[in-house]
Amino acid sequence: MRSALAGVADPADAIHLQRFFKTGPGEYGEGDVFIGVRVPQTRKIVKHFAELPLSEIDQLLDSEVHEHRLAGLVILNGRMARVSRKRGADVAAQELIVELYLAAVRRGRVNNWDLVDASAEFILGPWLLDRPRGLIYELAQSDSLWGRRVALLTTFAFIKAGDTGTTLDLCERLLTDRRDLIQKAVGWMLREIGKRVDQTILTGFLDAHAAEMGRTALSYSTEHLTPEERAHYRALR
Template sequence: MDVKGEAARVLAELHAQADPMRAEKEKSYLKSDLVHIGVTVPALRKVAVSAVKAKPTREEVLALAQLLWDVTDEGRPVHEARMAAIDVLVKRSALLEPRDLGMAERLIRDSVSWVYVDVIADKVVGGLVVRHPHLATVLDAWVADPYMWIRRTAVLALLPGVRTGNPDLERISRFGDALIGEREFFIRKALGWVLRELSKKDPAWVVQWVEPRLDAISGVTFREAVRRLPAGEAARLSRPS
């Protein structure tokens, strides 16, 4: 693969689909300081995925993703280029190895929005943890990290295990207790999402975890945790004040 050539092609195709009005609306919605081109998500994903349709090596995937992530316009990162970088990693995530968790961490620490962090956390970090369970020990450090987006990643990276029917209940409980007093909305929401997803498969566990913590759990976390509970299970819980 001509990595630089593919990166240039991706950018050219994105600019060819530029919609200034959409760019302004998206920039406002995301409260973003980045440069926005104004490309729909499906169109952006199609362009990004086309760059790795062949059989790139792991090194080529990482290099292409890094090139796209580092694209700037007048000194500012470009939103669509960063989204394309993430799509490239997700599309070829099966090639990633445990050592690539370091790159994922760098991208997260360079992110300032859920729109980048959430996909990396779920599809890249979470995917690596599912395939290489020993990596979960990294999440143990991340859940106490000063950077809020790293803490959110530690929680959201547990989602793939829940979806595949192999939830890390010990970490869900431990991380929940560590973060139950969080003031950050995005952390409270993330914990609620994990509990909500788990409630689809093991509602009794979620009820048993939430019930003794009703006085401590935030309203945001609580609402997400009970959203998909069967009526009978949800009836055991009362909304915290």
């Protein structure tokens, strides 16, 4: 896998990606290393390594190279989808995948927004859809920005299943978190509730909380509302 990724790596793209993903001192992706492989290339290569053992996926997730970690997560997504689709889902196999993923999250290896967004809803989402969700709240209380974003993005799977309760609860709890990537995630998930489930659920939340929401979260959440509605909620801040 590493050799295959290296074979399509572009040093010029690596420089661009390091800037795009904010890897400079004090930025959210500080110190991350890119070799210059775009996401479509990574996904194409991953198809040839779908059966990579979990122990080797774990090695990818521990790599300092961002594209290695993304490749490992994409493989885990596919593995989780396959074992979840089986009649009488293979719970033991699911649990191994979830444990490996959570270990990577907790040791800070799922540590940029693209890594979170490409994995949380596809790995933790199916696992927690019909289970107690204490884990979500544990992650939401994490000191790690990425742990909190994992919690929010996991609930995208719930939204797609028509279940908005956990998302709304997390958004309320994280309203005062002014980290930009949390603000964007809160607004994004609220917008998806209005788009995919029921717009009145979104507007009900905004009626109650728009005055205390950050500008970014409010902007994202109201994107699909009318200009008049957007102006109304902005005026409440």
